[in-house]
Amino acid sequence: MPAYSVETTNVVEVVLASSALQVVPSGNPSSVGVTLTLALSPPTTVTGGSWSVGDNVIVNWQAGQQGVFPAYTGRASVDMNTATLTLTSVTVADSGDYIMLGTAPSQLRANANITVLEKFKGFKFHIKAHCSEKGRLQYMREMREAPVSNVVITHNTTDYVEFDTAVLTCSVSSGSSLSYLWLNGSSDVTASEGVQLGDGGSTLTMVNVTRYDQGPFRCNASNDIGDGISQPVNLTISYGPNSMVFTVNGQQNFTTFSVGSNLTMSCSAQSQPPAEFQWAFSEQAVNGTGPELALYSASEAQSGSYSCVAFNNKTNTNSTITKYITIGGSEQQAVNLWLLPFLSLFGAIFSMSGRHQTVITGRYPAETGTKETKQRAGHSDLKVQIVYST
Template sequence: MDLSHGYCMVAVCLALTGRSDGVGVLPDRLSGAVGESVMLKVDQSTPLVMASVAWQFHLANGTVIPILVSVVVTTTAPEYINRTKFDNITGSLELSSLTINDTGLYKVMFIPLSGHPINGACNLQVHERVSGVTVTPNTTELLEFSSSVRISCHVSTGTSLSYLWMNGSSEITVPSDRVQVGDGGTTLTILNVTRYDRGPYTCNVSNLISTQKSAPLTLHPIYGPESIQIYAQVDQVEIGQVLYLSCRAESTPPALFTWMNGMNEEIGYGAEFLKTATLLDSGEYTCLAVNNITKLELRAVQSISVTDNSLSSGAIAGIAIAVILAVVLVGALIYRFHTSRT
């Protein structure tokens, strides 16, 4: 039996018995994924034995494509033979290897051995799954308060897409004077960026069958140096001990540090300065922080005292006694000199 003859038999039966619209026989809408399967399930409140069943695919332009008809035997259209599974008990149809072209209206017409004939219809929307979601900024050199950035969301595959931007765990849903979502949700623009606009930013893309999130993007606005400070283990060291200083400053990119002595001579580079202390190392130390992009610089000064505590306490006491005796002796000599002249 060919499909056209089968459809004629079903149509005659419907004409003789009258048709009945089966409300809820099929779901109103279904979504499927390219390359996967979908079940067009006939929902019968009471299972019925079918005398005949016919499935059709209706295109938007009005073209009707027969899929299969089952009267005595089941006959399937050649293009659907390897893509369908028909349940001759319930009348349900499974459609596999879906393509975008399978999007459209599916109708079923069937007549039970007893009872009224039933019709059902379902709109099937076939989508590509979302994949390959990435985000890219139009620039990475962002000067704080003066630069703007536009972040674009790209998708390798996917249809009927929706976009949602996230800053960390917070949705970016309400535009502001500085933060705007545009181009159908595919771009995020931040005007006059600040250091607090780092992110991380992600683009969440979804359709009815899938969702995917991009890898996070962190911005690095350029600023500084600010809040410079020198850290010293102690401000007084002994001869022979290590004189250690470190310098910190808020800056992006990280600041470059130069150390200078009280005569503004460069004596070291880097965030840390250390040397073995001598008496000549007493004085002021300056840390100069420079941002190579902003060209801004900032200084901090730390005073260090170097002492000589190498003598023992006994030696120090002996020296003190000797000084006292010397003072007494000098006084006695002066007294004797004056008395001898009188």
């Protein structure tokens, strides 16, 4: 059987000045005549820098302007925000070590070794009689395979509402006998409940997508000659509103206030895009939109049910949370309600006979002064004097 060899080159990860930065080629090895793109992963904003191969500078860019060196005029360009290099009509001479150096931000350095191969145009060969049939078929299979190039993810949309079904398809410009690997971030995507891989693994279907399925998704296509990886695709998942929270003056559980108090009711919800809010009092809409509703110098007539309604105009759903707010009684009564837990505690401690007096000093939203209240604890009188100030 004739001797033969197949040259392969793998993607080289970045030489790191910045943690996990990588150069992701559209195909490696690449084929003569195709368009090669080199992108940074994860996507990074680089507004100034240069690309070179070996000792030859290809292009540099700064402050929204780029300069392509003469040997690459008409073939090379760079995205001046993402630093993605595009090189058209590549040749075997374009093989080499590609280096990206960033100047804005500085100290960014990434590289990848790229191989460009001649396109397969067919061949003739003779197999010696003693070569086994299995070996002959293996030889023919390997010689028929073509390099992988221009791996891309196609889709009808990337904009979904939570619990929709999302479909992504992986395709290549050239390549045969392909295997596919899907990635969500740095994790492999495998078939499971709600995740289906079809068409030999080239189609990814996600049933009932959630807010945690936003990606970035990438597809790696490979064969025995080489592999290529796609640009990342992110999904926009709209969800909510849900998990609502209703507070009054920053508290979730305190709902009784004295006449004349100033109240700020706040409402929040988990929602994408952010929810719109409408307030209601006793099931009647009030002139209050936004996440807060304020009452100044509240009166007893303002006691009742307060509802916050959150609406998401993308999911076309709403959610409501309601609290009953009590406004009434004198300032003395409000102090007594506030002190009730303390009085119960002191009543248990001072259960012996005799009189005991405790002074509690603190802040309370009322005029400065001193109040007294009594509680009978067994046969003892517990006298509590509250000294408070604004």
